[in-house]
Amino acid sequence: MIQTRLGILGGGQLGAMLIQSGIGMGISISVLEADAHAPCALYATSFVHGDPMRYEDVIAFGQDVDVITIEKEAVNVAALKALRDQGKKVFPSPEIIGMVQDKYLQKTFLQQNGVPVVPGVLIAEKSELAAAVQSLPACLKLCRDGYDGRGVMMIRNQDDIRDAFDAPSVLEEFVSISEEISVIVARSEQGEVRFYDAVSMVFDKEKHILDYQLCPARISEQVSRKASDLAIAVAEALDLVGIVAVEMFVTEQGEVIVNELAPRPHNSGHHSIEACITSQYEQLLRAVLGLPLGDTDTQAASVMVNIIGKADIGSNLSQSVRSLYSLKDVHVHWYGKKERAGRKLGHVTIKNADITLALNTAASVRKTLND
Ligand code: ADP
Numbered sequence: 385m386i387q388t389r390l391g392i393l394g395g396g397q398l399g400a401m402l403i404q405s406g407i408g409m410g411i412s413i414s415v416l417e418a419d420a421h422a423p424c425a426l427y428a429t430s431f432v433h434g435d436p437m438r439y440e441d442v443i444a445f446g447q448d449v450d451v452i453t454i455e456k457e458a459v460n461v462a463a464l465k466a467l468r469d470q471g472k473k474v475f476p477s478p479e480i481i482g483m484v485q486d487k488y489l490q491k492t493f494l495q496q497n498g499v500p501v502v503p504g505v506l507i508a509e510k511s512e513l514a515a516a517v518q519s520l521p522a523c524l525k526l527c528r529d530g531y532d533g534r535g536v537m538m539i540r541n542q543d544d545i546r547d548a549f550d551a552p553s554v555l556e557e558f559v560s561i562s563e564e565i566s567v568i569v570a571r572s573e574q575g576e577v578r579f580y581d582a583v584s585m586v587f588d589k590e591k592h593i594l595d596y597q598l599c600p601a602r603i604s605e606q607v608s609r610k611a612s613d614l615a616i617a618v619a620e621a622l623d624l625v626g627i628v629a630v631e632m633f634v635t636e637q638g639e640v641i642v643n644e645l646a647p648r649p650h651n652s653g654h655h656s657i658e659a660c661i662t663s664q665y666e667q668l669l670r671a672v673l674g675l676p677l678g679d680t681d682t683q684a685a686s687v688m689v690n691i692i693g694k695a696d697i698g699s700n701l702s703q704s705v706r707s708l709y710s711l712k713d714v715h716v717h718w719y720g721k722k723e724r725a726g727r728k729l730g731h732v733t734i735k736n737a738d739i740t741l742a743l744n745t746a747a748s749v750r751k752t753l754n755d
Pocket residue numbers: 502523525530531532533534535536556557558559560561564587592631643644
C-alpha cells in the first residue's frame with residue numbers, strides 16, 4: 385500500500401516501538417545506530433551500524449530512504465539539512481532538532497513565542513555562576529547532552545556552586561512544583577493537529593528520574609485545558625510535522641510553565657500503546673508518511689512504570705519481570721538491552737477503567753521490581 389522507505393536516527397526502545405507500530409503499514413524501516421546491540425537491531429528491516437552524530441554516516445544512511453525521523457535528539461543537524469536539500473523528507477525539521485539540542489536556545493525560542501517558561505540565564509562558564517545566582521535554591525542545567533536528570537543539579541549552597549558543571553549551562557529559578565505533566569501533540573504537513581490527554585509524571589526527588597506516570601493526570605480540568613492549549617501553541621510555533629512531548633510544571637499557584645520539549649516519541653507516551661486509540665508511535669508514522677492523524681482518545685486509565693537497571697547487576701530482575709506476566713491488566717515491555725545500573729530496560733503499563741485499581745497494581749509492580 386504505502387511503499388515508503390522510512391529511516392530512523394537512533395535505534396533504542398523508542399525506535400523499536402516505532403517499528404512495532406509500523407508493522408502492517410507495508411513500509412520498510414531502516415535504523416542508524418552506533419550500538420550493535422541496541423533494541424532495534426532485532427526488528428529493523430535494515431540495521432545500519434553508524435553514528436547518528438557523524439555527518440558522513442547520516443548522509444550515507446539517508447541515500448537509501450525517502451523519509452527520515454528521529455528517536456533521539458543527539459543527531460547531526462547539518463547532515464539532515466543536506467539530505468533535505470537533496471529532496472528527502474526530514475521530520476521533525478533539522479531546525480527544530482538543532483534548537484532543542486540546546487536548553488538555552490529552547491528557552492529563548494519558547495519565550496519569543498510567548499510560551500511561559502522558568503526564568504533562566506545562560507552561564508557560559510563556571511566562573512560566571514557565583515555572580516549570577518540571585519537566590520537559593522536554584523537549578524542548573526547543562527545546555528547540551530543532559531537527559532533523565534543527568535545534567536541537572538540543584539544549587540543549594542556555596543559548595544554546590546563550587547562543584548557545579550563546568551560547561552555552558554542554564555541557571556533557572558527554583559520552581560515549587562505541585563505536579564509535573566506532559567502533553568503530546570501531533571501535527572501533520574497539512575497542519576492537522578491532535579493532542580493526547582495530559583499525563584502526570586511522578587519523579588524520584590533524589591535521582592530526578594521518573595518513578596511512575598499516570599493518565600489521566602492529577603490536575604483539574606482547567607489546568608488540563610491550559611496545558612493542552614500551551615502544547616498546541618508550541619506545536620504550531622514549531623511548524624511541526626511529527627509529534628512533540630511538551631513537559632510542563634504546574635506550580636502551587638496553578639500556573640502552567642513549559643519545562644522542555646522532545647520532538648519525538650517520548651517516555652510519557654508509552655501508555656498510549658495500550659490506553660489510547662492511536663499510540664504516539666503510530667501517530668508519528670501517520671504524520672511523517674502524510675496519512676490522516678489518528679484518534680487520540682484515552683480508552684482507560686493507566687499507570688506506567690519504567691523498569692530500571694539496579695546497582696546490583698546480579699539481582700534477579702529478569703526473574704521479577706517474568707513474574708509480572710502473571711498479573712491482570714499488566715502489559716510488560718522488555719527492551720532486550722544489556723542490564724546496567726540506572727538504565728531503562730523496559731516498562732510496564734497497567735490499564736484499568738478505574739485509576740485507583742491501576743495504581744494499586746502499579747504499587748505491587750514497583751514492589752516486585754524493587755525487591
Ligand atoms: P532532563 O532533561 O534531564 O529530563 P529536566 O529539565 O526535565 O531535565 O529536569 C529534571 C527534573 O528536575 C525535573 O523533572 C524536575 O523534577 C526538576 N527540575 C527541573 N527544573 C527545575 C526547576 N527550575 N525548579 C525545580 N525543579 C526543577
